[in-house]
Amino acid sequence: xSEKIGYSRPVAIGSMLILGIWLVLAAFPFIWTVWGSFKVxxxxxxxxxxxxxxxxxxxxxxxxxxxTLDGYRGAWVEREFYLAAWNTVIxxxxxxxxxxFFGTLGGYALSRSTRNYTFWILIAALVxxxxxxxxxxxxxxxxxxxxxxxxxxxxxxxxxxAINQPFTLWMLHSxxxxxxxxxxxxxxVDGCTRFQAFRLxxxxxxxxxxxxxxxxxxxxxxxDFSVTALLLNQTNQTMVPKINSFLGTIQTEGxxxxxxxxxxxATVPLFILVMFFQRQIVSGLTAGAVKG
Amino acid sequence: xxxRDFAAFIWPSALAMLLFIALPIVSVAVQSLYIEHDQVLVTxxxxxxxxxxEETRVDTAATAAKRIEEPLGRFNGLGTYTNRAHLAINEVSxxxxxxxxFGDVVARVMNLPxxxxxxxxxxxxxxxTPLAMIFGFAIALGVNRxxxxxxxxxxxxxxxxxxxxxxxxxxxLYWMINADGxxxxxxxxxFNDPDLSLKASPTLTWITLIVYGTxxxxxxxxxxxxxxxxxxxxxxxxxxxxxxxxxxERIRYVVMPHLTPLATFVGLVLLMDNFRxxxxxxxxxxxxxxxxxxWLIYNDLTGQVNQMYGSAAATSILTMLGVIILLTPIxxxxxxxxxxxxx
Numbered sequence: 001x002s003e004k005i006g007y008s009r010p011v012a013i014g015s016m017l018i019l020g021i022w023l024v025l026a027a028f029p030f031i032w033t034v035w036g037s038f039k040v041x042x043x044x045x046x047x048x049x050x051x052x053x054x055x056x057x058x059x060x061x062x063x064x065x066x067x068t069l070d071g072y073r074g075a076w077v078e079r080e081f082y083l084a085a086w087n088t089v090i091x092x093x094x095x096x097x098x099x100x101f102f103g104t105l106g107g108y109a110l111s112r113s114t115r116n117y118t119f120w121i122l123i124a125a126l127v128x129x130x131x132x133x134x135x136x137x138x139x140x141x142x143x144x145x146x147x148x149x150x151x152x153x154x155x156x157x158x159x160x161x162a163i164n165q166p167f168t169l170w171m172l173h174s175x176x177x178x179x180x181x182x183x184x185x186x187x188x189v190d191g192c193t194r195f196q197a198f199r200l201x202x203x204x205x206x207x208x209x210x211x212x213x214x215x216x217x218x219x220x221x222x223x224d225f226s227v228t229a230l231l232l233n234q235t236n237q238t239m240v241p242k243i244n245s246f247l248g249t250i251q252t253e254g255x256x257x258x259x260x261x262x263x264x265x266a267t268v269p270l271f272i273l274v275m276f277f278q279r280q281i282v283s284g285l286t287a288g289a290v291k292g
Numbered sequence: 293x294x295x296r297d298f299a300a301f302i303w304p305s306a307l308a309m310l311l312f313i314a315l316p317i318v319s320v321a322v323q324s325l326y327i328e329h330d331q332v333l334v335t336x337x338x339x340x341x342x343x344x345x346e347e348t349r350v351d352t353a354a355t356a357a358k359r360i361e362e363p364l365g366r367f368n369g370l371g372t373y374t375n376r377a378h379l380a381i382n383e384v385s386x387x388x389x390x391x392x393x394f395g396d397v398v399a400r401v402m403n404l405p406x407x408x409x410x411x412x413x414x415x416x417x418x419x420x421t422p423l424a425m426i427f428g429f430a431i432a433l434g435v436n437r438x439x440x441x442x443x444x445x446x447x448x449x450x451x452x453x454x455x456x457x458x459x460x461x462x463x464x465l466y467w468m469i470n471a472d473g474x475x476x477x478x479x480x481x482x483f484n485d486p487d488l489s490l491k492a493s494p495t496l497t498w499i500t501l502i503v504y505g506t507x508x509x510x511x512x513x514x515x516x517x518x519x520x521x522x523x524x525x526x527x528x529x530x531x532x533x534x535x536x537x538x539x540x541e542r543i544r545y546v547v548m549p550h551l552t553p554l555a556t557f558v559g560l561v562l563l564m565d566n567f568r569x570x571x572x573x574x575x576x577x578x579x580x581x582x583x584x585x586x587w588l589i590y591n592d593l594t595g596q597v598n599q600m601y602g603s604a605a606a607t608s609i610l611t612m613l614g615v616i617i618l619l620t621p622i623x624x625x626x627x628x629x630x631x632x633x634x635x
Contacts, residue, residue: 015437018430022450022510025453025507026453026507029465047472049477102304102308103305106305110302119630124309132611132615135320135586135589135611136312136313136316136317137589138320138323138604139317139320141593146363161308162312165309194301219455222457225457225459225571230590230594259463260467267456267464270457282519286519
């Protein structure tokens, strides 16, 4: 196919060259940082030559081996990064579950109703989706302080669920649209109520769409900085604001390596996620586009 | 679907959006009209051996009491919007009435915090969006030529810059472009300038952030365009060939019309995501040279002494207006399509 529509040698070589450069640009920073996180600061940020980050002479001198776990030990044990990791687990699991629960119900309703207000709800969701999160956060802070609910995990969770809803609704709406209406209508003719039709006839065939949407809800909660950094107190911090606070504190020798190690620890789960769910992520990114 | 059923299904989602998106917008609008209380000052006469002096000091207890009593602060009308930190009406009109040519006006307006942030946000949005689309399309063309066995690995690697947490992705690159990091050291070597630093000049900082934005967003454009290339209408292409269309005509009249709706979608999502640019500025510690609207709000909210809710709220409202303006063409188009379908 592709040979027929535009094959020519210069174009082919050119696009392979671009692709090759891109792959290096995409992969190199991560490989470099993962490798460097097992070195000491004098090697990863070497004044003499960046080869030191690869071979690690200072790591040899200081620790006796060419790899060291000092950065990880410092971050996870000394600075209690495990607390932040546990908070992240709580936040992401709750946000994903609640978002999907609200989103499947709402998305189903929007896909099956043919009335005008569905259009307006979807447009409002689009506008809400475009709002920078930090503008909403500036609306939460004062009321949350007044109501004394600032700083707790449930507050951040419900806020993230709400911020997630516009996107979740759009995505699930387009997945539900792809399931023929006959399916639930025939179930209702057979005597199901609307909810039974939804639960017994539609949900069993919706799992791929739900899993895909769940991945993106998870990513939004996991990657968030503006909400978690401003709405959570010190003890309830999740990983991303915690890493940012590593950088703000007084720089002692090696503490920057805590941040490097913590960054690697927070990034690796994402890589594993992509490895297992690559197909769903690709289909999710295109779901909105196909619907047009 | 009956109204009652619709309401029964939609209410959890609608309630969440109403309480935590619509209501905060109202709360922001209200807060933007108020400003923090002035500190309560008391004057006391201080008499010592060398006569009496009047001393003015801050009554901390009274100030705190006032804050607890009226947490919103005092009413300020649109004062916050027009002050120096926001639209700076007085400053701008002073610059416009007394200046030395266009270059001078631009330089001086760019010194005002709001306009500085606005110009970076707009430049970032309107450069990163097309750049990410062009690179994404080029990558999609390349991947489309690969054999099936290679595609999986290549797509996996390509997704990484998009999936990584924005703050962490920018930190990873920031450590590398450091003068002690691998890219920073290599650039110093290439340009033979041991003092070269990407952090030193505003221009280099802006370029760094835009390169980061393109790196972060190109995979999204790539995935959508790649999916579009998989569904090219084969029959139409073949009949165009039979009708004697050459390569360019086939791309122009078959491939491009097929990809246009996808390009619109990618452009819309990229515009929305790029306009809220914020994390890279924190990650790259770029605030000395580049600020964005979102960063201004964050900075007001994390103030060292007092959080400036009024100021943050005013910037938020101005940012939301910016989003609405950005979305208007799309909203009008969708509305027209909806009306056409309805009739």
